[in-house]
Structures are given as C-alpha cells and as structure tokens.
Amino acid sequence: MAMLKTILGNLLRPSRTRAPADMPDVPTVYRGALAHDAARCTACGTCAFVCAPKAISFTQDPGVSVSWHFFIGQCSFCGLCAQNCPTQAISLDAEVPTGMNSAAGDGLRLESIVRLQPCTRCGAAHVPLPDAAIAALWGVEEAERGYCPDCRRWAASARLRSAFIPAAAEEVHHER
Amino acid sequence: MNTVWSYLIAFAVWPGLLFAAPLGWLELWFMRKLVARLQGRRGPPFFQPFFDFMKLLGKQTVIPRGVSRGIFLALPLVSVGAVTAALAIVPLPGNPVPSLPGDVVLLLYLMEVPVLCEVLAGYVSRSIYGQVAAMREALLSLAYNLPFLVAIIAMAQEAGSFRMSALQAAPYGIVHLLAGVTFLLALPARMKLNPFSIANAEHEIVADSHIEYSGPPLALFKLSHAVELVLLTELFAVVFIPATPWPLVNLLVYLAAGILVLGGVTLLATATARLRLAQAFRFYWVWGGIASAVTMAATLVR
Ligand code: SF4
Numbered sequence: 001m002a003m004l005k006t007i008l009g010n011l012l013r014p015s016r017t018r019a020p021a022d023m024p025d026v027p028t029v030y031r032g033a034l035a036h037d038a039a040r041c042t043a044c045g046t047c048a049f050v051c052a053p054k055a056i057s058f059t060q061d062p063g064v065s066v067s068w069h070f071f072i073g074q075c076s077f078c079g080l081c082a083q084n085c086p087t088q089a090i091s092l093d094a095e096v097p098t099g100m101n102s103a104a105g106d107g108l109r110l111e112s113i114v115r116l117q118p119c120t121r122c123g124a125a126h127v128p129l130p131d132a133a134i135a136a137l138w139g140v141e142e143a144e145r146g147y148c149p150d151c152r153r154w155a156a157s158a159r160l161r162s163a164f165i166p167a168a169a170e171e172v173h174h175e176r
Numbered sequence: 177m178n179t180v181w182s183y184l185i186a187f188a189v190w191p192g193l194l195f196a197a198p199l200g201w202l203e204l205w206f207m208r209k210l211v212a213r214l215q216g217r218r219g220p221p222f223f224q225p226f227f228d229f230m231k232l233l234g235k236q237t238v239i240p241r242g243v244s245r246g247i248f249l250a251l252p253l254v255s256v257g258a259v260t261a262a263l264a265i266v267p268l269p270g271n272p273v274p275s276l277p278g279d280v281v282l283l284l285y286l287m288e289v290p291v292l293c294e295v296l297a298g299y300v301s302r303s304i305y306g307q308v309a310a311m312r313e314a315l316l317s318l319a320y321n322l323p324f325l326v327a328i329i330a331m332a333q334e335a336g337s338f339r340m341s342a343l344q345a346a347p348y349g350i351v352h353l354l355a356g357v358t359f360l361l362a363l364p365a366r367m368k369l370n371p372f373s374i375a376n377a378e379h380e381i382v383a384d385s386h387i388e389y390s391g392p393p394l395a396l397f398k399l400s401h402a403v404e405l406v407l408l409t410e411l412f413a414v415v416f417i418p419a420t421p422w423p424l425v426n427l428l429v430y431l432a433a434g435i436l437v438l439g440g441v442t443l444l445a446t447a448t449a450r451l452r453l454a455q456a457f458r459f460y461w462v463w464g465g466i467a468s469a470v471t472m473a474a475t476l477v478r
Pocket residue numbers: 040041042043044045046047048084085086087088089090
C-alpha cells in the first residue's frame with residue numbers, strides 16, 4: 001500500500017528526469033570541447049606533446065602555414081594542453097560536447113591555420129610570436145619584432161657582443 | 177463479398193495487422209508512459225514503439241551457429257500469423273468474418289501458438305538463458321492457463337455455445353463478473369508483466385526467450401507481442417463488457433475498456449516486485465483455482 005501511495009504520488013508530481021533543454025547549468029570549471037585561438041598559437045607543439053590520446057596533431061604546408069588539428073573523439077578532456085600552452089591559445093569551453101562516436105570518426109574536429117610570415121631580416125618563413133608575448137618579453141616598440149628565431153638569436157648575441165666590445169657596436173645594424 | 181476475401185480483410189486490415197499493429201504500439205506506448213510516470217520519469221515519446229520496430233527492421237539478423245535457419249526464422253512469422261488470425265476471429269464491430277460454431281476453441285488454440293513459439297524460440301536458440309526463459313514460460317503457461325481457460329469456458333457454458341458471437345451476446349449476469357475477475361487474474365502473467373514477469377526477467381536471465389534474436393525476426397516477435405496486447409484486452413472487452421446495439425459506441429467502449437485494463441495491470445506491475453516461479457505457480461493454482469471453481473460453480477447454479 002505504501003508503494004501504491006508512492007507511485008500514485010509520482011503520477012501527480014512532475015517528472016524527475018530532465019529533458020536536454022532544461023539541464024542544470026554546467027559548472028564554470030567544466031572541461032568541455034576545446035577552443036583554439038590561432039592568433040595566439042606559435043605552433044610550438046607543446047599541446048600535441050602533452051596530449052596522451054593524441055587528440056591534437058599538426059600538418060604543414062611548408063613555407064606557407066602550419067595547421068593545428070583537434071579531434072574530439074580522441075580527447076579525454078584532461079586539460080593538459082590548455083595548462084601547458086605557453087601562450088594560452090587553448091581553452092576548454094564549458095560547452096558540453098554533443099554525441100560522438102569515435103569509432104565512426106564523427107564528432108567535433110577543429111582546424112586552425114597559423115600563417116607563416118617572412119622574417120623581416122633574413123626572409124625565412126616563421127610563425128610570428130603573438131603580440132602579447134612580444135609586449136611582455138621585449139616591450140611594444142621592439143625593433144626585432146618581425147625576426148625569425150634564428151635572427152632573434154643572432155640579434156641577442158650581437159647585443160651581447162656590443163656590450164663587451166663597444167667598437168663592434170657600429171657593425172651592428174639592423175637591416176630592416 | 178465472398179468468404180475468402182472477408183477472411184483476408186479481417187486478417188490484413190481490420191481488425192488484423194493494419195489496425196492492430198498501430199493499436200498495439202499505442203497500447204505499448206501507453207503502458208510504458210504510465211510506468212514511467214508512476215516511477216516519476218518522463219517516459220518515451222508517442223512514436224517510440226514504432227521507432228523501435230523500424231529500427232529493428234533495419235538491423236542485421238544474426239543466427240547463432242548450429243541453429244536451424246528455417247525454424248529460427250519461421251517462429252516469429254508463425255507467432256505473428258497466429259496472433260493476428262486469433263484477433264481476426266474476435267467479433268469486434270465491423271469485423272467482416274462470420275462467426276463460426278466453435279470459433280472460441282479455435283481462438284483459444286491460436287492464442288496458445290505465440291506462447292508455444294516463444295518456448296520453442298528459447299529452446300532452439302541454444303542459449304542457456306533462452307532455455308531457462310523457455311522453461312519458465314512453459315511452466316508459467318501451465319499456471320495462468322487454468323484461470324484463463326476457465327474464464328472463457330465458463331462464459332461458453334453460460335452462453336451455451338462455443339461461438340464468439342454467442343459469448344458476446346450472452347445476457348449480462350453474475351457469471352460475467354466472476355469470469356471477468358478470473359480472466360483478469362490470468363492477464364498479468366499472460367502479458368508477462370510484474371509480478372509474473374518471470375520468463376522475461378531481465379535482471380536474472382538477461383532477456384526473455386528471444387535473447388538470441390535480432391533484427392527483423394526480433395521485430396516480428398515484438399510486433400506479435402503488441403498485437404497480443406490488443407488481442408487480450410479486446411477479448412476481455414468483447415466477452416465481459418456488455419454490448420450496446422450501436423457498433424460505433426461498442427467500438428469506443430471496447431477500446432476504452434482495453435486501455436483501462438492495461439492501466440490496471442500496469443499499475444499492478446509497477447507496484448509489485450517479481451515473484452519466483454514456484455510462488456507464481458502456487459498463486460495461480462490456489463487463488464486462480466479458487467476463482468475458477470467459483471466461476472464454474474456459478475455457471476452451474478443458475
Ligand atoms: S596551442 Fe599552444 S601549445 Fe599548442 S602549438 Fe599552439 S602555442 Fe603551442
């Protein structure tokens with residue numbers, strides 16, 4: 001009889017299961033699908049290196065661009081990529097991923113293309129550092145802004161050399 | 177219209193497959209929705225039983241190794257055929273089939289065929305679960321058939337004829353009431369619902385005796401179950417609910433009675449837990465037996 005009372009009570013109350021439309025709010029720290037900001041990415045490869053299930057990979061079009069790829073079917077939402085990205089180009093949205101079937105290969109796939117730029121000194125194609133990183137490391141009005149890593153290394157050692165041998169300072173000029 | 181055509185129409189259209197299948201799905205949906213609501217859940221959408229059927233039709237059929245292909249595939253067909261044929265005999269308003277002498281016996285026989293098919297399906301599947309289910313089903317049918325058969329036979333005795341139309345037209349009396357209760361007693365077990373869902377106890381033996389079935393053959397078994405629901409509820413309505421002279425009103429009353437009966441057994445199923453086979457057996461032979469005896473006595477006293 002107690003059971004009858006319970007189930008008839010259920011009949012009168014609204015359902016306790018929730019439809020997809022009125023699900024509770026996702027907590028802000030929820031790790032959902034990835035979002036990638038190509039403007040910040042330096043294509044350093046750290047994210048692909050730390051991603052155990054290999055959800056992130058790179059392809060390249062030599063001299064033109066590097067593409068960052070992500071496939072949600074392999075992602076375990078561990079958040080290591082976002083945590084290790086030096087430029088914070090990756091974030092894990094609060095968005096709950098929709099249904100996916102990794103065996104069938106469907107689900108969210110992201111691709112962002114990071115364009116290579118010619119070095120302003122030697123012309124070698126390279127991924128420019130994000131503005132934010134440059135500002136933090138060298139200040140906004142930095143003369144070496146468009147340098148490739150090699151020229152950057154060269155410029156740094158040239159500065160060092162001119163500090164020790166002031167005579168050599170004249171030789172150092174930037175071919176802009 | 178000649179007789180062959182009327183039989184064909186009764187089998188294929190009304191009250192046969194074309195109407196019985198949607199009606200069966202409607203009833204299945206109603207039961208599932210009601211169970212869900214009683215359990216505080218939301219329940220399936222209206223077309224769910226239909227979707228389930230269509231989905232199964234599109235799936236692959238896997239026949240277990242060492243199982244005879246012919247019998248494995250024939251069983252669901254026979255089951256659907258028999259249960260639809262049984263429904264075609266029930267004198268629902270507008271049924272084109274003429275009432276024959278002795279059609280009650282034919283009906284009772286045809287109604288046993290799906291049960292038999294299920295038992296066989298369990299045994300031929302070579303699955304231990306299927307065989308346990310088949311054994312349970314067979315034993316349970318020995319139990320619930322006592323009140324079930326007695327209820328119908330008592331009505332035949334009351335009407336003085338083994339003709340469905342005579343049963344339907346029998347003047348209303350106390351026997352209707354007693355036999356109706358006896359019939360209802362057998363119904364949960366016939367429909368394999370709690371507390372008698374022993375043959376399809378998914379927590380114990382994974383599924384019912386169709387455990388090795390998949391794809392279209394399983395869809396046919398499910399269809400057969402849906403049509404069986406219609407058959408059982410409408411049989412109850414036709415035999416135990418007094419008929420009015422207006423066929424259309426009759427039809428509505430029958431359908432309403434069917435839904436009401438289903439609501440009742442669903443309520444029972446939701447409120448109870450599964451019995452063991454021995455308990456169910458005892459229940460049917462003691463309480464079903466007493467109800468049967470009282471019903472038979474009432475037909476004799478008159
Ligand atoms: S997303 Fe971050 S970690 Fe990955 S390649 Fe770009 S900068 Fe490196």
